[in-house]
Amino acid sequence: MRNAPRSEDIASAIRRRVFEHAMRNNGGYLSQACSAAEQLAFLYNEALTLGPSTMPMIPPPFGGVPSAQNPDYVTGAGYNGPAAPEYDRLFIAPAHYALVAYACLIEVGRMAPEGLEMFNQDGSSVEMIGAEHSPGMEVHNGTLGIGLSTAAGLAWGRKRRGERGEVCVFMSDGEVQEGQTWEAVQAATHHEIGNLWALMDVNRQQCDGAMDDVMKVGDIATKLRNFGAVVAEVDAHDLDALRQAKATPHDGQPLIILAHSSPTKGMDFLMRRFPRLHYVRFKTAQERDEMNIAIARELGIDPIVLEDH
Amino acid sequence: MEMVNRPYASAFEAYAVQHPEVLCLSADLTSSCEIDGFRDRHPDQFLSLGMAEQNMLSFAGGLGLAGFRPFIHSFGVFLYRRPYDQLMASIAYPRRKVRLMGFLPGITTPGGMTHQAIEDISVMRTIPNMTVLEAGDATEVESIVAEADTVDGPVYCRILRGSVPRLFNTPLRIGQMRVLAEGDDVLVVTAGIATEEAMRARAALDAAGVAVRHLHLSTLKPFDAAQIVEHAASVRHGVVTLENHLVAGGVGSMVAEALAEAGLARKLVRLGLQDTYAHGGSKPYLMRYYGLDALSLVRAVERVTGQETGITEEALCAVRVDAVHSAVKAEAL
Numbered sequence: 001m002r003n004a005p006r007s008e009d010i011a012s013a014i015r016r017r018v019f020e021h022a023m024r025n026n027g028g029y030l031s032q033a034c035s036a037a038e039q040l041a042f043l044y045n046e047a048l049t050l051g052p053s054t055m056p057m058i059p060p061p062f063g064g065v066p067s068a069q070n071p072d073y074v075t076g077a078g079y080n081g082p083a084a085p086e087y088d089r090l091f092i093a094p095a096h097y098a099l100v101a102y103a104c105l106i107e108v109g110r111m112a113p114e115g116l117e118m119f120n121q122d123g124s125s126v127e128m129i130g131a132e133h134s135p136g137m138e139v140h141n142g143t144l145g146i147g148l149s150t151a152a153g154l155a156w157g158r159k160r161r162g163e164r165g166e167v168c169v170f171m172s173d174g175e176v177q178e179g180q181t182w183e184a185v186q187a188a189t190h191h192e193i194g195n196l197w198a199l200m201d202v203n204r205q206q207c208d209g210a211m212d213d214v215m216k217v218g219d220i221a222t223k224l225r226n227f228g229a230v231v232a233e234v235d236a237h238d239l240d241a242l243r244q245a246k247a248t249p250h251d252g253q254p255l256i257i258l259a260h261s262s263p264t265k266g267m268d269f270l271m272r273r274f275p276r277l278h279y280v281r282f283k284t285a286q287e288r289d290e291m292n293i294a295i296a297r298e299l300g301i302d303p304i305v306l307e308d309h
Numbered sequence: 310m311e312m313v314n315r316p317y318a319s320a321f322e323a324y325a326v327q328h329p330e331v332l333c334l335s336a337d338l339t340s341s342c343e344i345d346g347f348r349d350r351h352p353d354q355f356l357s358l359g360m361a362e363q364n365m366l367s368f369a370g371g372l373g374l375a376g377f378r379p380f381i382h383s384f385g386v387f388l389y390r391r392p393y394d395q396l397m398a399s400i401a402y403p404r405r406k407v408r409l410m411g412f413l414p415g416i417t418t419p420g421g422m423t424h425q426a427i428e429d430i431s432v433m434r435t436i437p438n439m440t441v442l443e444a445g446d447a448t449e450v451e452s453i454v455a456e457a458d459t460v461d462g463p464v465y466c467r468i469l470r471g472s473v474p475r476l477f478n479t480p481l482r483i484g485q486m487r488v489l490a491e492g493d494d495v496l497v498v499t500a501g502i503a504t505e506e507a508m509r510a511r512a513a514l515d516a517a518g519v520a521v522r523h524l525h526l527s528t529l530k531p532f533d534a535a536q537i538v539e540h541a542a543s544v545r546h547g548v549v550t551l552e553n554h555l556v557a558g559g560v561g562s563m564v565a566e567a568l569a570e571a572g573l574a575r576k577l578v579r580l581g582l583q584d585t586y587a588h589g590g591s592k593p594y595l596m597r598y599y600g601l602d603a604l605s606l607v608r609a610v611e612r613v614t615g616q617e618t619g620i621t622e623e624a625l626c627a628v629r630v631d632a633v634h635s636a637v638k639a640e641a642l
Contacts, residue, residue, distance in 0.1 A: 066404045067438060068461065132403060139374070140398045149364040150399055153371020161375065183364030
């Protein structure tokens with residue numbers, strides 16, 4: 001028996017925390033919590049070998065951007081533990097999942113709940129679109145498609161150094177619309193970067209709506225395999241399936257797990273918004289109250305107590 | 310004048326083999342960037358990344374994160390136009406020690422618009438954390454490799470390839486401009502291949518009684534505005550800049566900004582590409598066509614002094630340019 005918390009419970013807690021935050025702040029990236037909660041819980045709670053956080057539980061304020069005049073600059077990577085040879089590294093490629101990633105950091109004990117109160121506040125490092133200096137982030141991924149390339153370079157370097165730790169990228173399926181993603185896969189397979197793996201949230205949604213309406217991408221798995229990657233496909237909300245997928249042999253080649261997810265998992269009430277799920281705002285107080293009651297019921301909690309608005 | 314064949318090839322190899330954390334990256338222009346011999350002799354230190362510059366730049370950022378110092382080789386234009394976002398997010402912002410080796414700067418390629426990096430200095434110098442260097446002769450090409458690798462952050466270098474004249478006998482040093490002449494009539498500021506042209510013009514101008522003060526810049530960022538202003542203040546008539554680049558955003562702009570910020574009023578003529586693309590052709594043809602040559606410089610000096618020199622194209626062709634020896638004073642930043 002494991003004494004550690006179950007990833008299933010962490011996933012539920014992530015959804016609850018993101019929901020509460022969205023209710024209190026008149027909107028948020030709710031759908032990303034629905035689709036990715038199990039995936040992030042799986043990464044932090046099981047899949048990744050990470051050392052203890054080197055950063056304070058309550059995130060420091062924004063400390064300036066990297067420059068020759070800012071020698072004390074640090075990234076947010078310390079929340080994932082030290083960059084030691086034996087530890088894995090994680091990039092959150094879709095940086096707009098930051099709210100969900102921060103909630104995960106809280107649930108796995110790497111950040112204090114107060115950290116989320118700083119979300120999107122002026123002068124805070126807990127930025128809306130995860131920046132390098134935001135908790136749990138190590139590189140800028142705000143422009144989609146650059147994460148996998150950067151990770152491939154880091155993984156190549158770590159392999160060259162004989163480091164045991166792997167490099168993992170949490171990706172979004174919208175990124176396969178970017179040409180750079182395919183350049184990255186072809187480079188990773190050409191150079192046999194087998195210490196690289198990715199977990200892709202395949203929720204079939206993007207900013208403008210359903211991907212099939214915005215830009216069809218076809219069969220992602222077949223395309224990735226044709227580029228040389230080893231691909232596993234799973235139900236994103238089935239943790240046993242995620243565990244099995246992670247164990248897929250991929251000797252000498254990158255592994256990409258396509259986690260087919262529901263963008264409303266755990267909050268089916270959001271289907272009323274489909275396909276505009278990217279960022280959920282409330283148009284009226286009545287709508288917010290309605291959603292508060294309905295989704296709280298789905299999540300098994302009391303409605304969030306809201307201040308007057 | 311001594312001509313040196315492929316100075317980059319030998320300088321890079323000599324340096325890289327001594328520094329295992331240096332990696333040689335190429336995007337399918339390996340022989341065009343003179344690293345084919347290195348690839349063949351040191352395959353373990355060479356990474357082929359194919360025709361995929363967006364990935365290459367982010368990948369290089371990842372290598373930098375892993376503690377390596379990648380030297381990226383391509384034509385200068387391919388290092389920033391298509392992969393500008395990757396240059397910003399994966400290299401410049403996080404200050405990765407990536408060395409961007411840009412071959413065929415400006416009109417040194419017959420490849421036309423798609424191959425000619427005519428706004429690279431303008432782009433690169435506005436990027437925070439970026440250092441910008443430009444080689445003007447074989448000695449500077451040879452010394453730019455080790456010098457660039459001392460930069461604590463990313464650096465973009467304009468590299469000359471093939472048969473390159475040797476003008477200087479002291480190495481390129483970051484932050485040091487070369488004072489090639491100390492006349493007090495007109496200040497001429499040049500970089501890259503423009504310097505050889507200016508040396509040709511200077512010899513003729515000397516003979517015509519115009520005393521030129523000539524500065525050669527190999528560090529374009531950080532830009533030593535104070536030194537420029539000091540030199541500009543010491544000449545009688547004004548300043549002419551000549552560059553293998555658009556005048557907007559390049560050396561001409563930098564000098565103008567320096568003079569304006571110092572409140573120093575001097576007539577300024579900026580030679581280079583004047584808000585135009587170039588087309589494909591030989592280097593001498595293009596330099597003449599776009600007014601980047603010695604004759605154009607002479608005419609610009611005449612505009613600044615208000616006096617015709619009588620110098621003809623034939624007179625300029627007859628000028629012999631000798632290597633600059635130890636009389637050259639390198640000034641610290």
